Amino acid sequence: MSIRRLLVANRGEIAARIIRTCRALGIETVLAVSEADRDSVPARLSSRVLCIGPARASDSYLRPETIVQAALGSGCQAIHPGYGFLSERAPLARLCEQHGVIFIGPTAETLEAVGDKLRARAEAEAAGVPVVPGGSADSAAAARTLARSIGVPLLVKAVGGGGGRGMKRVEREADLDAALELAAAEAGAAFGDARLYLERVVAPARHVEVQVLGDGAGHVIQLGERDCSVQRRYQKLIEETPAPGLAPALRARLHEAAVRFAARLRYRGAGTVEFLVAADRGEFWFLEMNARIQVEHPVTEQTSGIDIVAEQIAIAAGESSCVARGTPVLAGCAIECRINAEDPARDFAPSPGIVSEVVWPSGAGIRVDTHIEPGSRVPPFYDSLLAKIIAFAPERATALERLRAALAATRIVGVATNLAFQSRVVADPRFAAGGVDLGFLAAVTHG
Amino acid sequence: MSLTAQDIAEITRLLEESAFAELELEVNGLKIHLRRDGAAPATPRPPPSTATAEAPRAVPVIEPGLTPVRAPLLGTFYRAPKPGAPPFVDVGTRVEPETVIGIIEVMKLMNTVRAGAPGVVRAIHARDGELVEYGEALMVLAPRESG
Numbered sequence: 364m365s366i367r368r369l370l371v372a373n374r375g376e377i378a379a380r381i382i383r384t385c386r387a388l389g390i391e392t393v394l395a396v397s398e399a400d401r402d403s404v405p406a407r408l409s410s411r412v413l414c415i416g417p418a419r420a421s422d423s424y425l426r427p428e429t430i431v432q433a434a435l436g437s438g439c440q441a442i443h444p445g446y447g448f449l450s451e452r453a454p455l456a457r458l459c460e461q462h463g464v465i466f467i468g469p470t471a472e473t474l475e476a477v478g479d480k481l482r483a484r485a486e487a488e489a490a491g492v493p494v495v496p497g498g499s500a501d502s503a504a505a506a507r508t509l510a511r512s513i514g515v516p517l518l519v520k521a522v523g524g525g526g527g528r529g530m531k532r533v534e535r536e537a538d539l540d541a542a543l544e545l546a547a548a549e550a551g552a553a554f555g556d557a558r559l560y561l562e563r564v565v566a567p568a569r570h571v572e573v574q575v576l577g578d579g580a581g582h583v584i585q586l587g588e589r590d591c592s593v594q595r596r597y598q599k600l601i602e603e604t605p606a607p608g609l610a611p612a613l614r615a616r617l618h619e620a621a622v623r624f625a626a627r628l629r630y631r632g633a634g635t636v637e638f639l640v641a642a643d644r645g646e647f648w649f650l651e652m653n654a655r656i657q658v659e660h661p662v663t664e665q666t667s668g669i670d671i672v673a674e675q676i677a678i679a680a681g682e683s684s685c686v687a688r689g690t691p692v693l694a695g696c697a698i699e700c701r702i703n704a705e706d707p708a709r710d711f712a713p714s715p716g717i718v719s720e721v722v723w724p725s726g727a728g729i730r731v732d733t734h735i736e737p738g739s740r741v742p743p744f745y746d747s748l749l750a751k752i753i754a755f756a757p758e759r760a761t762a763l764e765r766l767r768a769a770l771a772a773t774r775i776v777g778v779a780t781n782l783a784f785q786s787r788v789v790a791d792p793r794f795a796a797g798g799v800d801l802g803f804l805a806a807v808t809h810g
Numbered sequence: 811m812s813l814t815a816q817d818i819a820e821i822t823r824l825l826e827e828s829a830f831a832e833l834e835l836e837v838n839g840l841k842i843h844l845r846r847d848g849a850a851p852a853t854p855r856p857p858p859s860t861a862t863a864e865a866p867r868a869v870p871v872i873e874p875g876l877t878p879v880r881a882p883l884l885g886t887f888y889r890a891p892k893p894g895a896p897p898f899v900d901v902g903t904r905v906e907p908e909t910v911i912g913i914i915e916v917m918k919l920m921n922t923v924r925a926g927a928p929g930v931v932r933a934i935h936a937r938d939g940e941l942v943e944y945g946e947a948l949m950v951l952a953p954r955e956s957g
Contacts, residue, residue, distance in 0.1 A: 398945060414943040415884045423944075428917040429884050436886060436941030458917070 366390055366441045366465065366680050370434040371409065372455075373445030374424065376734045376748060377656070378405035381443050384672040393437045395430055397423035399742040404734045413437060418744045424448045427455040434464050441465035441679060443672075447746065450655040451478055451525075467679040469631045469654050470579070476628060477652040481522050481560050487649035490627045492620045495639060495648040497562035503540055509561055510539050516564040519546045523556030525651050527597025532564065565648060567800040568639040570594065571606045572653075573621035574663045576674055578686040579631030585618045586667045587693045589635075589659055593788060595711065595804050600781075601788065602659035603698040604666050606640075607759060607797025613645050624652065633660070633675050642798065658751065661732055662697035665755040696762045697755035700770060700789065704747040706779035715743035720776035724769035728755045728762065741778050749780065763795060870935045870947050877927050878947035885914035885921065887942045889934070897938075903931045905951065912936070912948060923948065930954055 368391040371381050378394060382405055385392045394409035399418035406412045413433050416423030423429070427449055434442050442464055444450035453474040459466035468474070477483045484494045496513045499522075500506035510517060510533070519542050521529040529550045531542040543559060551557035569592040577583040590606035591599045606614070621636035635657050637650040660671045669685055677684040685691065705711040718739045723731045733750035735741075741749065752773065754766035770786045788807055793799050872878050881887070889897040889912050899911045905925040912923045929951030936948040 413884060413941075414945055416944045428919070432885050432916045433941070436884075462917075 365682070366676060368393065368410075368437070368439045369441045369443055369467075369676070370395060370430070370437065370439040371405070371445070372424070372430045372442050373448055373450075374400050374403065374405065374734075374745060376732050376750060377445040377658075378403075379408055379734045380732055381445060381672055382408045384670055384676070387670075388673060388676065390676070393433070393439050395424075395433050397744075399740075399744055402740070404736055404739060411437065418742060420448065420744060427452065427458050430455060431458045431462055431464060434459075435462060439464070441467055441676070443467040443675070444655065446653075446655050446658060451653070453478065465679050467632065467675050469628075469634065473628050473630060474654055477634075477654050478525070479522055480520065480525060480651055481558070483651055484560075484649070486627060487624055490620075490624045492624050492649045493647065495562040495565055495650070497560060500543065500559045500561050503543060506543055506559070506561060507536075507539060510536055513561065513563045518562045518564055519543060520560055520562060521546065521550035521554055521556065522558035522560055523554035524550060526653070527594075529553055530597060565639045565641065567802055568641050569606070569798070569800050570599075570637065570650075571609070571617060571640045571647070572635045572637040572657075573618055574657070574660070574671075575621050575625045575630065575634050575636060576671075576678065576684070576686050577625050577628075577630035577632065577634070578678055578684060579629060581626055581629045582686050583622045583626040583630055584686050584688075584690045585622050586663050586669060586671075586691065588614065588617055589657075589662055590798075591659060592799055592801050593794070593804050594801060595808070599659065599701065600785065600804065601698065601700050601794075602662055603696065603759075603762075604662045605693070605696065609640075609642055609798075610645065613640070613642065613647070617647055620647070620649070624649065630654075632678050633671050658701070658748070659699055661730060661751060661753045662699050662755075665697035665730065665753060666693045666695050667691050668694075695755055695757045696759040697753055698759075698762050698766050698789075699751050699753045700766060700785045701748060701781075702750045702752060702773070702775070702785065703781050704741045704749050704778045705781050707781055707784045708779070711781065713743065713747045714779035715741045715747075716778040717741070718749075718775060718777040720774065722772070722774040723750065724752060724772040726765075726769070728765045729753070729769050730755070735775075749775070749778075759797060763789065870933075870950070872947060872950055876932055876950040876952055877929055879911055879923070879925055879927075879949050879951060881914060881936070881942045881944060881946045881948055882923060883914055883916060883921060884944045885916040885942065887923075887936045887938065887940060887948060888913040888915065889936075889938045899925075899931050899934075899949075901931050901934060904954065905929060905931060914942065925951065927951060928954060 370393045371378050372395050382392050391410040393411045395415045397418050415429050449455040453471040456466045456471035487494050516534050519531040531546045533542045547557040571588050573588045574586040588606050589602050589604045591602045593601035633656050635653040638647045640647045674684050704714045706714045730753040735749045754762045756762040909925045910922045911925050914921045932950045932952040934949040936942050
């Protein structure tokens with residue numbers, strides 16, 4: 364079924380990004396906005412805008428019935444959920460399946476399989492992919508026994524969570540009970556699922572993830588990996604591809620493991636398999652799968668030459684996609700910096716407001732994905748991502764040089780941002796050398 | 811000659827009693843298009859395949875002194891409780907804050923919409939069986955004295 368009109372069920376830069384590809388493909392877009400986003404840049408770019416509810420996401424962007432009703436009522440054949448919000452919630456995918464609307468993503472069944480982090484771990488093991496030592500913590504007694512066998516430090520994680528949300532680090536066995544209690548309460552409130560599991564802390568380690576595309580019939584290709592080890596409190600700040608300094612054999616094993624995992628699920632659409640990697644030991648462990656487009660997808664687009672949004676649409680519509688052509692030749696290096704409306708001087712507190720003035724960089728090897736222009740409002744209700752500045756070049760040193768110049772050329776007035784902080788991070792000699800681990804950013808912040 | 815709310819109510823009644831499904835009337839540049847629609851279908855209609863993605867109608871300007879009744883949620887708007895039934899309200903109907911003025915359906919779930927303020931229905935902007943946005947002015951109320 365060909366898609367002539369598509370509902371974009373998201374906001375911010377990813378909404379603008381999806382609309383851009385739709386325009387190139389000649390697909391009309393209907394953008395579902397909350398009241399706070401009526402005058403946003405993506406609202407202006409979209410063929411049509413429908414207001415779906417008040418600013419609060421739980422009354423607008425998080426309502427599957429309203430989203431599907433908006434699609435049906437405006438004659439859309441498909442819904443693109445972007446990332447976050449409803450993108451990985453099985454109820455939206457299922458509602459689409461029931462009402463003959465194409466959900467641009469995996470099946471509801473797959474979303475359930477990878478959304479339950481314990482099930483995802485079991486799937487990984489069944490696919491012969493190593494997982495971090497750990498397991499279910501369904502009672503305090505079971506958790507204590509497990510904790511003793513895997514050892515501290517360990518992480519208490521939410522089965523229904525992911526992306527580092529609702530995670531507790533336990534340094535001493537004596538602190539386990541309290542952490543479990545707190546984590547269960549938080550997970551119950553945030554995800555409607557209080558179940559927990561434990562994982563050993565693997566350190567030092569890097570976060571390396573593999574971009575995959577599947578056709579839903581068991582064919583899966585990978586588009587290379589991304590190193591996302593520059594994180595602050597489990598939130599990614601800088602991502603790059605290829606991961607610097609990985610031995611070719613380890614890289615190949617990561618790619619194979621990701622493809623094996625996704626193929627076992629007969630994965631449909633774009634997804635990312637995340638791993639912890641101990642590069643010096645040549646070891647890696649499955650973390651989780653993100654069953655949607657990632658914030659950091661542009662670096663992969665720059666090195667693969669593939670428009671991931673266009674491929675998502677083609678796969679969802681059952682049209683021919685690049686999956687049939689196999690893994691493309693990957694060339695060059697790309698690095699992305701996330702620019703957030705966060706104030707480093709106030710412990711990175713969100714800094715909503717009006718952007719009175721903004722200058723984005725341009726030039727050879729520079730791409731900016733943003734939803735911000737002079738006068739744009741940054742509402743306090745949503746995440747604080749303003750833009751992604753991506754630099755690419757045939758080799759890493761040039762990409763890094765371009766990124767530094769691009770950050771220096773960027774100017775944002777009106778809201779506090781992490782721009783200067785990011786400049787400092789990319790200027791750090793350890794980052795320039797490449798291959799930093801997950802402890803790197805804390806080291807930069809504290810000295 | 812101009813049309814009063816009462817005239818329109820009368821014309822609507824005549825149409826309903828007639829064998830015709832539609833009536834178009836132009837009086838001194840004022841155009842009225844009435845359609846008897848087998849009204850509120852029980853299931854959502856298939857998406858209109860020929861419609862464009864452009865917004866189908868301009869946002870009505872609310873005259874000073876008039877109170878809009880806004881859609882409390884996005885969904886399919888129905889003017890009557892069931893197909894063929896008379897509409898909840900018409901132009902000229904006196905309403906109280908609690909008066910039901912229509913239904914908004916979201917995935918088979920029927921939500922009643924109330925006037926929210928006292929007044930007299932001056933104009934109805936939302937079309938029966940069509941998608942309305944959150945916050946859209948479904949109809950406008952005039953103060954009672956002038957109704």
